[in-house]
Amino acid sequence: MDEVLVIGIGAGDPEHITLAAVSALARADVIFSLDRATGDLTAARDALIRRHAPATPVVVVDEPRRDRGAADYAGAVEAWRAARARAWQAAIDAHAGVGAFLVWGDPAVYDSTIAVLAQLAVPFRVIPGISSVAALCGAHRIALTRVAGEVLITTGRRLAATGWPVGMTDVVVMLDGQGAYHRVRTEPLAIFWGAYLGTDREQLISGPLAAVAAQIDAARERARTEYGWIMDTYLLRRS
Ligand SMILES: C[S@@+](CC[C@H](N)C(=O)[O-])C[C@H]1O[C@@H](n2cnc3c(N)ncnc32)[C@H](O)[C@@H]1O
Numbered sequence: 001m002d003e004v005l006v007i008g009i010g011a012g013d014p015e016h017i018t019l020a021a022v023s024a025l026a027r028a029d030v031i032f033s034l035d036r037a038t039g040d041l042t043a044a045r046d047a048l049i050r051r052h053a054p055a056t057p058v059v060v061v062d063e064p065r066r067d068r069g070a071a072d073y074a075g076a077v078e079a080w081r082a083a084r085a086r087a088w089q090a091a092i093d094a095h096a097g098v099g100a101f102l103v104w105g106d107p108a109v110y111d112s113t114i115a116v117l118a119q120l121a122v123p124f125r126v127i128p129g130i131s132s133v134a135a136l137c138g139a140h141r142i143a144l145t146r147v148a149g150e151v152l153i154t155t156g157r158r159l160a161a162t163g164w165p166v167g168m169t170d171v172v173v174m175l176d177g178q179g180a181y182h183r184v185r186t187e188p189l190a191i192f193w194g195a196y197l198g199t200d201r202e203q204l205i206s207g208p209l210a211a212v213a214a215q216i217d218a219a220r221e222r223a224r225t226e227y228g229w230i231m232d233t234y235l236l237r238r239s
Contacts, residue, residue, distance in 0.1 A: 033045075156178055
């Protein structure tokens with residue numbers, strides 16, 4: 001291939017795709033799909049393809065599954081990464097022209113597409129997208145950074161394991177399957193929480209963490225029951 005484009009497509013709102021992403025989609029001769037997303041995300045991505053690149057073929061890359069029961073965890077992850085890179089390389093080698101990988105949100109935020117492509121023998125370019133972090137701040141009408149302040153982006157798993165990061169005032173939490181905000185519930189924090197940001201299911205809750213944690217629990221529970229999955233992001237802020 002001449003080039004592979006890693007295109008950020010925004011985190012849910014079809015209007016959040018950038019003009020650069022639209023141009024990149026129009027340039028692509030083939031779109032590579034990993035199909036790891038849930039049905040709803042796949043549908044949202046497919047709608048963008050129909051709108052901006054209706055005639056472009058979509059090729060599913062047959063990725064190997066990770067052996068989650070392996071005794072040698074690090075070895076299994078290493079082997080899986082290598083097998084995954086080989087599958088991507090094979091898919092790329094089977095096509096000519098310009099290829100595209102569509103990435104939810106921004107490819108720079110908790111996504112492995114760039115890391116995998118960096119191992120391959122193919123030139124690639126990244127088209128940034130609007131991340132769920134930007135969508136969260138926009139929806140709540142807040143700034144992410146405070147004057148001369150700093151922000152940590154972390155995962156629910158890490159917050160649950162380590163508690164409040166020493167010295168930080170602002171922490172964005174993603175990939176939280178377990179309600180990790182409970183780990184820091186007694187800290188004097190405000191929370192700005194958003195689920196399905198940018199979609200017609202968008203839900204927002206904000207307030208003192210201790211006061212609204214139960215409301216967020218209930219919203220997450222209802223969403224899981226109704227839709228079968230939930231995707232949420234939140235900012236925890238010490239006043
Ligand atoms: C694998 S990461 C991908 C992040 C993505 N690259 C981005 O820029 O937002 C998935 C996590 O992103 C967050 N996320 C992505 N889209 C979201 C949305 N529409 N609403 C709320 N959170 C979202 C959630 O924290 C989810 O667990």
